[in-house]
Amino acid sequence: MAPEITYTKAMRIIGIDPGTGILGFGVVDFDKTGKPKMVDAGVITTPAHTPHDERLEDIFDNLTDIIAETKPEIMSVEKLFFTKNITTAMTVAEARGVALLVARKAGIPIAEYTPMQIKQTLTGYGKADKKQVQEMVRLQLGLKEVPKPDDCADALAAAITHSLMSRV
DSSP states (O other): OOOOOOOSSOEEEEEEEOOSSEEEEEEEEEOTTOOEEEEEEEEEEOOTTSOHHHHHHHHHHHHHHHHHHHOOSEEEEEOOOOSSOHHHHHHHHHHHHHHHHHHHHTTOOEEEEOHHHHHHHHHSOTTOOHHHHHHHHHHHHTOSSOOSSHHHHHHHHHHHHHHHHHTO
């Protein structure tokens, strides 16, 4: 039997899956053995026909409140990867920028991972599909069901990825 690995300290990470209409977040505690426990997870939604600046302000205000309530030590954010729709990429990039600003203003360090890094870390395969990643999130956190919506599961995946990558 292999000895149990212990780390120097426990860690609380907030993962972010950026988006303007839906921004996913997931707060996970990792004990000294690296075992994860979900603290909070969900999405920040903004109505589609609301002016863009108001949507960004809603994201800023809600994410600021979530961070104040949950007190994460680090933010793990999914990097953007778009190949086709530049308009979508721009608005998502703006929401991502708001999330980075919230972390900066709260004094929280930021880690960034590409979708491929997250897939590789959680499943062992950088081109895994969404369902495989979501199932690994469910298994890692010991949940009965995959977190919904997808944006929430993706944010939890970002948090788990940082824990695994920072403890290698």
